[in-house]
Structure formats: C-alpha cells, structure tokens
Amino acid sequence: MRDTSFDQLDDLYQEVILDHYRNPRNRGEIPSPHVSARGFNPYCGDEVILALNLDDGRRVDAVAFSGQGCSISQASASILTELVKGKSLAETRRLSQLLRSLIHGDELTDEELDLMGEMEALRGVRRFPIRVKCALLAWATLDDGIEEYEGGQ
Amino acid sequence: MRDTSFDQLDDLYQEVILDHYRNPRNRGEIPSPHVSARGFNPYCGDEVILALNLDDGRRVDAVAFSGQGCSISQASASILTELVKGKSLAETRRLSQLLRSLIHGDELTDEELDLMGEMEALRGVRRFPIRVKCALLAWATLDDGIEEYEGGQ
Amino acid sequence: MTLDVEKIRRDFPILSKLVYGKPLVYLDNAATSQKPRQVIQALVDYYEGYNANVHRGVHALSMESTERYEEARRKVAGFIGAPSPENLIFVRNTTEGINLAASSWGAANIGPGDEILVTEMEHHSNLVPWQRLAKAKGARMRFIPVTEEGTLDLSDLDTLLNHRTKLVAMTHMSNVLGAINPVKDIGAKAHAVGARILIDAAQSVPHMPVNVQDLDCDFLAFSSHKMLGPTGIGGLYVRSETLEKMEPFLTGGEMVLEVTYDYATWNDLPMRFEAGTPNIAGSIGLGAAVDYLESLGMEQVHRRERELTAYALDTLKELSEEFNFYGPTDLNARGAIVSFNSPDIHPHDLGTMLDQGGIAIRAGHHCAMPLIRDRLGVAATARASFYIYNTKDEVDLLKAALKDALRYFSKTLAPK
C-alpha cells in the first residue's frame, strides 16, 4: 500500500495558518458595530461574519469575527482581525488588494510584504485554486461591509 | 460527375401511387358528413381531411378527401376513398389493420391481398421509414374519425 | 455470479489516470460517475457516423439519428420499467425533471391551503422548486423528519400526510446519508389520501433495480451523468393519466403540432415536453450507459455495492473515535454512500489532503444544507461514495489516508 504523502501541503498549511485556526484571535461579536457583514461560500459552506467599530478618526478601533469553515477561511479571518486594527478604511482596502496580488502571484515589494505581516502565509493557497475563495472570503466580506458602510454615510 | 440513380425509388413510387397522386379520386368535400376527421403530420406538414356518409345499414355511402402533402400521403388517401366505399365500419378498420401489417412486412394471405386492392402498392414505403407516416396518415385519420363517431352514438 | 471488477475497471479509461503521480481513487460517485468506453464510443459513433437533427429529416442521416434517438428512449424507459417510451421525457438532469413537474403539473394542481410533503433529507433540487411553488400558490410545505440515525421518522406520517396533501416529493436515496427510503409504502399512503408522489431517483436509478410500475409512482426523475452516461441528459417518468393532462413546459420547435401567427397546438407525447433540438448525442449515450448497466444486471450492481459498503463501514469503524459517521446502520436500508466528519479536521481540509493522495472525495453540504446544518448540526461533511468499479483496496487506501491526515493535522498542530 502506498503512503499518502502530504509534502505538497506544507505550503498550504503553514504553522501560522494552523495556529490561527486552532487559536483564533478576536473571535466573538461586537454589539451594534459600525461596520458589519456576512460572507458565505455556497460551494463549501464556509461562513465569516465580521464586525468593526471605528474611532473618531475613522480608524478601526475594535474588530471581531465569527462563523465557521475550513482552516484557511477561519485563519484568514483571524489574521484579518489582527491586521486591520488601527487601520483606516483605505488602508484595509489596500490590504485586501495586496492579498489578491499575493495569491495571484504578483511580485510584491518589501514594503508591501511588511504591511501584510502574517497574511503572507496564505501565499500557499495559490497552488490550490479551489481554496482561493476560502482565503479571500473574510477580505471580500470586509470589502462588502465597508462599501455598505460608506454608501450609508 | 456521378449520376443520381433512382432505381431504389421505383418500389416507392409505383405507377399506381403516382397515378392517384396526379389524378386523385373523390377529392372534395361532403356537406355535414356522418364521419369527419382531419389528420396532420407535424414533421412534414402533410394534411388529410376525410368525410364519410353512411347508409341505413351503416355502410360507407359517400366519401371524400381534401388536404395537401406528398405523393404518398395524398395517393394513400385517394386509394382509401375507393376502397372503403360500400364497406362497414368494421371492414374499414380491418383494412387499416391490413395496411399496417403490409408495411410491417407481415405475410398476408391471398384473401387479404385481394381485400387490399391497390393499397398493396404502398408496400414500398417499408424501406423508407420516414415515409411510413405519410402512407398511414389517411388511415389513422379514418380510424380517429370512426372512433369519434362511434363514441358519439 | 459476482461482478468481475477488474474487467469493469478496464472499461473506464479515466481509472488508469494518475493524479499527482498517484493512481486515481475516485470516491465521488454520488456527485457524478465515470464513463465506460462503450458510452464514450457511442458519442463518437454518433458524431462521426450519423449526426443529424431528429424527427424532421427525410435524408438517411436524419432517419438514422431519429431511430437511434427513439431507440435510446425505449431503452431508458425499459430500464426503469415504464409501461411505454411515451412516459419518458428527456430532460437535462434530475433538477430539470423536478422543475418540469412543478411547473407543468404543480402549478395547475396545487393551490392555497394545499400541502406539499417532502422529507428533511432532500437535495436542494427537490426542495427549492417546491418552496417556490408553495410560496407562489399559498400552499404549505411539510417535512417528514429525520431520526438521529439518519432514517426517516415515519411515526407522524398519518398526520403529515392528510387530505390537504397534494404531493409527496421525496428522495429514493439520500445523497448524504445513503438512506434508502420506503417510497413504495409512502406512495401507497399518498394515493390513499388522493396525493401524488414524485420520486427523486438521482441516487437510486444508477445503483439498484428501479421499476416505476412496481413503485406505482406518479413522477420519477434521474440524471444520466450519475449512471455512467453523458452530462446534460436525464429522464422524467410521468404516469400516463397525469402526463396526458399536463400543460407544456417550454415551448417552441418540436413540441408543437400546428402553429399559426395567433396560436399553437401541441404535439403528441412525449415530444410535447421536449422543446427545441434535443440533446441527441446525450440521449444516445445514456442509452449506451443503460446497455452497460443491464449487461451487468442491476441486482448484481446493487449486491456488489452493498458488499463494498459493508466492508467500508467495517473498515472505517476503526476510526470511530476520530470521526462521526452518518447514516443508517441497517445495510438493507442504505446505499454506497458514507458521510463522516471529524471535530479536528474540517471536511474541506480533509478533502484537500486526500486529494494529494489521489483520492477524490467530496466535502461540503452536498446540496442538502438544511439537513447538514439543522439535523446533523455541522456546516459540512466529508463523503465517500462508491460505484461498480470501486474496490476493497480503495477502501483500505481511504482509511490509510484518513489516518495520515489525522496524523498530519495533529503533528502540525498544538493541542487545542
């Protein structure tokens, strides 16, 4: 009988990812948040619910996520909550763009990689096309939430 | 350039058929007939309208057909009108059965062949499956008309 | 006589394919089956030998394609025991078959206050069309519950199925639990209160003998792609009395008798329900799939799959600490589908891991979200589903890969 080899997987399941999956940061809810949105992937059932509060300078003050799904979608959401804290809405959008570039395989500058922090660990999904949606779910949800928030202003 | 050879066709287009096509018998209408029916083949547009009057003994007294279509459907209708004259309704049904048997390739007795008369010329359609409906159209229409007539009695 | 699986496997070109350098272990048959060369060849023969539009042509190719198309209808109708080929409407898939029934029969026969009874284990395709119809008509949806074990709870059937019930729409076999439902008994009870029964046979027709006259059902829908046949084709059986009274579904060419600028009249059955140029090659390919299955014998197919399911359940039992397994324990009441879940690995992650070993399973809600969420209480499950070409060795490979995946995840992970 052959061995199932998971060598290829180490790229996908980096320590950072699995750590966020098992020990999610900022998991929970925020009562009446300024920005809130729910994202759902109909093909695998992954769900991410995001809630953000903004301070007077319209920077992210508090952030929480809930939902359920695979390690990639949930870790990505957890990483997101850490990254966006203290950022302006424009900066969060920039981060969302950077993740797309990363997954798309674009060359990134050192400054950009710096901004991304742990999000860089999601680079591995590139080779697993079906998992790209998992990695992007939280960020797409955030974009939607912000768009709606700004539309309502 | 090759010749288009129509040898195979002589079976289909027997003299009798083409004669009935060009010189249809009993073409026309009967005012308020006892039995009437219209048949239509949606695939080629062939149409046969039949009208019959019965005498006191419920034998076919007068018969007429109208409609339009290919040589086979129209010749078959013309032959029908000649064959059914003087027949009882049961006898016409028998004839309709005989035509089906003929086309199906069943062995027929001399007595049966006798009954069929010129209808035997339709034997050739057997090798042209798409034309079978043409040959049967008038007879299927007659069957429908009689069924409706008897249902109304 | 048992099936010669090695011989069968040789008929399926894809089974000799390597995935990431490893032989393919295809355990996603409930989603779609693989195709034997006989079916693929039937498509090639059609396109290379006698491709032409059907029903209207006087030329040789058209006569041949028409004859083969209608021959396919006869085969498929015969395969499910339909009294006549006229009872068999070619549709794109099970989903379209159910929509056809909802639109052509349902819209005319279901009204305010009426009830539509389904089960809690329906595929979206046998749930959403009825929700939509109920909403449009002011009718009410009712549900036969599912037990903990994953079978139907019929204890309240006499209340659920009552004189307001116009239709029972239920799956013959669940694509998540593998449960085989007593559709014949429930159909008889439905008829006793004047209701009709529609059977979603997407998972049963491919895997066991199904006879619509024996089941005495009013509608039965299935998909070619799950039974060795091509994509884009399937069948809807409708009982004659019902079919004759049904309004057309889609309109246009082929389904009309006569057309004027002002009105149209409808063609004979079953063409009345097939508008436009049909999936001719697909139908002929489905006919070839039916030939293939009949050459094996559906009793044999069913027996062989039960054997494999027994072996799988037995083998995977060793992992019952790590995984929850769903579905009936009674082997006579389940087909060759095993759904499972681990609190430690999300099915999606598990699917990716197994894929690296060449093992194709499905992970997700299997188009049965309410069942998965509300009854199984999870967001997704992993599912292995078998067919005639699967082997015990493949079950062993699955078990080994599941173990490896667990090891990988626990190795990599700090404990919770």
Place this chain on the structure above:
Amino acid sequence: MTLDVEKIRRDFPILSKLVYGKPLVYLDNAATSQKPRQVIQALVDYYEGYNANVHRGVHALSMESTERYEEARRKVAGFIGAPSPENLIFVRNTTEGINLAASSWGAANIGPGDEILVTEMEHHSNLVPWQRLAKAKGARMRFIPVTEEGTLDLSDLDTLLNHRTKLVAMTHMSNVLGAINPVKDIGAKAHAVGARILIDAAQSVPHMPVNVQDLDCDFLAFSSHKMLGPTGIGGLYVRSETLEKMEPFLTGGEMVLEVTYDYATWNDLPMRFEAGTPNIAGSIGLGAAVDYLESLGMEQVHRRERELTAYALDTLKELSEEFNFYGPTDLNARGAIVSFNSPDIHPHDLGTMLDQGGIAIRAGHHCAMPLIRDRLGVAATARASFYIYNTKDEVDLLKAALKDALRYFSKTLAPK
C-alpha cells in the same frame, strides 16, 4: 486569405461517409451542422481525462473540470463579444434560451395591454413562447410583415413599434429565407421607445461575426449544435442591468446561495440561472467549436459562405422554370440558405429522391409554419443550407440531382 476547404473537410470525419454507396453531400446545415474532430476529441478528452462534477469539488478532477467549464464560458462569451462571462448563461439550445427570457424577464415585465413585436419570419421557438406569454398576461402580439421577396417590410415600423411595445423578439437570420435582418437598427428604435430587443441568433452566430455590444441587444440566444458544437448546449446572452434584476428560471442545486427548510437565496451570476449539474462536456465541446471557428475567422467564414450562396443561386437559376426560389436577391442581406419549391414534386418526395443520391436536404415547414403557409402560400419547401465545408462541386451535384428528380417524376407521370 481564403479558407482551404479541402483542409477543412478533412477535419470532419462524417464527410468521408458513404450514403447508399455515394459520398455524403450534407446540405442540411441550418438544421444542425457536422462536427470537426477537434470538437469530438474535446468530449473524449473530458470523459477520459477529467470528468467530474463542477464547482463544488476539492479534488483534482473537479478543479480541472470546473476550470475548463468556466474557460469554455469565457470563450463563448468572448466569441459573441459579451462584456463578461457573467453575461453568458449556458442553456440546452436556442429554444430554452428564449423560454428563459420569456419566463424570467417577460413574466415580470410584460402586462395587460403591452405589446410584443415579432416578425412574420420567426421560427416556432421565437414565436410560441411569446404567444403563450401574451395570452397569460393579456398582452398583444404584433408582426413585422414579410415582403414578396422575403425581406422584412419596415414601412410601418413606426406604428408597429410604439410606446406600448415592451419587447421586440426577432430572428437575426431566417432559417427559411436566409434573410439577414437589420437587428441593430431595429434594436436602436426599440430602445428609443423603451422596449427591449431579443435576437434569435440561431442562424447568425454560426455563420458570421456577431457582437452583442455592437448590436446593443438585450438578449441573444444561439445553439451549439448549429455551430460545429455538441448537441444539448447553447447560450443566452443577457445585458447586465437586465440580468441582475431577473428572477431565477429553474431552481435547485447550483443556483442557490443558501437554503433552509423555509426559504432559499440565489447564487451569483450567471450560476443563478443554471440549476442542477450542467452539460459540462457539452459546454467544453462548444468551447472547442468556438476555437475552431475563431481559427478560421468569422469574417472569412461569412465571406466564403456568401461566395457559395452566390454560386448556388446562379447555378440553380437554370432551374427557375421548374422551381420557385425564395428569399432576398441582395446577397448582402442573405445567408447560405436556399429554399425552393416545385409545383410538380412535393418537397418531401424531392427530399427522398435526393437522399437516394446521398444528398441531404430538408423538406417541410422548417418550424416556421405561419411563414410557409401564410406568406409563401405552400405547405412545405425544400431547403439546401451550406456551411464552411460545402463546395461548388456539391452545388453542381445538387443541381444535377434536381434535374434527375424532375426527369424521374415526369417520366413516370402522365401529364397533369
């Protein structure tokens, strides 16, 4: 650069087939086209190499089939100049595409007193769905007349197209007359009164460059089987603003976002309009057909067919005593279709005769009964229709066979 027809012919396996011992002369392309080996091979590659259900699988085969399925959508959308693949819904055929538009858009946007404008040369598939909708909604059908010559009579267009018109539904090219209609101009006029335009492009997309953005149409439907692709697949283009507001068509798996026992929400575009497992192989095959046509260039295809049509009209002119020929005389306003009729031989008989010589033409009403009966005043016509692989030699064979048929009939017949 002109097309190398001999090279093209070698791509079509069926063209080397003998019919009654004679080489096949296939002149029934308006009914369905033949398929090049590249398309057939694409189907075989799918079934032998990566057959799997799309959109939901984490395993390698499913990822590949999903990618190829969506790639096919991109190709087909690009072929008709759609702004995005999201605008392209895969349907079974033109007929289903039109029914989808009638059901999802028409039912919500057409009401009592509204008008639907069609032409007198529509195929049943672009007539009957609108008749049915008009009847259900209390709307009125209006008709753009056809002239003696077989073109549209637009002299009353300003009356026919008015503020009550909600939809113009018209064929781009008539499958009987070959007439190519000024859909762009009429579309602009439709938009000026606030109406939408649906184009039945079943006969145009296969034969000439078609760009939905240039035409500025709201809906455009076509069939794969008429454009070198497999049966059972086709496309419906819908303009984004319209598509976003449209209610679903069929419901079930694939087209939902979330489902509970009580309700369902809809998936993104265009999946929202594709319920159940799609015709995956068919879509991929259509993608291959598009590749093939693009490799020839649609301008080239159109030019070549115009040349052949010119030759055919010229050649057959010799028979103008014996036959009536229908359709526009202006070659810029007609495609590669020639319909004709003789008072002496019914088209059905003619079809049978030509078939004996291996020549496949169509005889009948071509699913345009009202046009044939009420405008041409006959019950049926004979029709020869050409495609990229037809040759001038084949036109000569047609003429010779028509002459032979006339001779046969007059030889056998006593004069009238």
